[in-house]
Amino acid sequence: MASSDSDNAIATGGSADLAGRLGHEFKRIKLLERAVTHRSARGSGSGGDYERLEFLGDRVLGLVVAELLFQRFSQEPEGALARRHAALVRREALSEVASTIGLGEFLLLAKGEDEAGERENPALLANACEAIIAALYLDGGLEVAERFILKHWVAMAERASNPPRDNKTGLQEWAQARALALPLYREISRVGPAHDPHFKIEVRVDGEAPAEGQGKSKRQAEQAAAGALLSRLGESSEEPSQ
Numbered sequence: 558m559a560s561s562d563s564d565n566a567i568a569t570g571g572s573a574d575l576a577g578r579l580g581h582e583f584k585r586i587k588l589l590e591r592a593v594t595h596r597s598a599r600g601s602g603s604g605g606d607y608e609r610l611e612f613l614g615d616r617v618l619g620l621v622v623a624e625l626l627f628q629r630f631s632q633e634p635e636g637a638l639a640r641r642h643a644a645l646v647r648r649e650a651l652s653e654v655a656s657t658i659g660l661g662e663f664l665l666l667a668k669g670e671d672e673a674g675e676r677e678n679p680a681l682l683a684n685a686c687e688a689i690i691a692a693l694y695l696d697g698g699l700e701v702a703e704r705f706i707l708k709h710w711v712a713m714a715e716r717a718s719n720p721p722r723d724n725k726t727g728l729q730e731w732a733q734a735r736a737l738a739l740p741l742y743r744e745i746s747r748v749g750p751a752h753d754p755h756f757k758i759e760v761r762v763d764g765e766a767p768a769e770g771q772g773k774s775k776r777q778a779e780q781a782a783a784g785a786l787l788s789r790l791g792e793s794s795e796e797p798s799q
């Protein structure tokens with residue numbers, strides 16, 4: 558996965574090594590190489606990075622996870638399945654799988670991105686993981702992509718005996734039930750390097766004192782803030798994701 562651009566940092570792992578971890582022998586190895594190429598290493602608009610694959614991989618993952626949940630939780634209503642689905646296709650789940658297979662070491666990044674620690678950036682890892690799923694799908698069909706997804710997502714699907722509750726949705730429903738305006742979220746601070754930021758978010762609901770939450774992404778911090786306010790209001794809340 559070499560590049561002719563001297564400003565690019567070459568991934569430390571090779572295509573064959575990554576294919577082995579994925580459990581698939583690629584007929585079109587260029588698909589796999591593209592799936593681990595960040596646009597900083599190819600140039601914006603070149604079409605040689607993973608962004609289009611990321612779009613497709615997101616849809617393939619969504620389909621496979623939806624069927625998995627439909628089969629495994631056959632007695633649950635649509636709303637519960639939707640909450641499970643949202644938890645399993647979000648960035649945290651994707652970056653967890655990416656870390657499990659060591660995807661970061663295979664990424665092709667510009668030197669500046671590499672030196673900034675972007676190989677450990679959860680958002681970047683999640684995007685690349687979606688691109689990997691698309692590459693598997695395009696090279697081997699849905700069966701190959703599904704095999705990879707089920708290998709890594711079944712255990713995550715079975716962790717929670719009850720459907721996860723979205724704190725932001727819960728707080729919104731609490732406010733709407735009382736004819737109040739929707740909750741307002743405000744970023745208080747963002748500290749740390751770009752590849753490992755830490756956010757603090759405040760949430761306000763009419764008539765209530767504000768609550769704060771922290772997390773490694775704005776989404777996590779917003780969920781934590783909403784959960785803190787729900788707890789103060791005497792409502793149950795989900796555990797913040799790590």
